[in-house]
Amino acid sequence: MRVAPEPGELLLPKTQASAFFGTPLTTYLVGAGIDSLVVTGCTTSGCVRASVVDACALNFKSIVPSDAVYDRSPTSHAVNLFDIASKYGDVMPTRAAIERLRALADERTKDRST
16 A cells, blocks of 8 residues: 555655654644644654654644554554653553544534534
């Protein structure tokens, strides 16, 4: 399966580990009123961790689906997920993340209808 952006999706080429460093990502997120992120990708100990740490420093909430990130070393992967969960964001399986996001969407729908 190939992964490719959909028409109209934002592309932010990056040259450093964090998705925030040297990109307009923060400006885009703030402008769109986004306060929470789901961070996936490779590698857990590099780009994923750097992006989550920067997101936390910028006051964004992050979810890292543990089965949607990867590292070359299983030990490094596990240690970094533990550290991210301890300090910077929520770590959970993809299924749990989807359930949490659906519950939040349902809450927002209820709040808007009352």
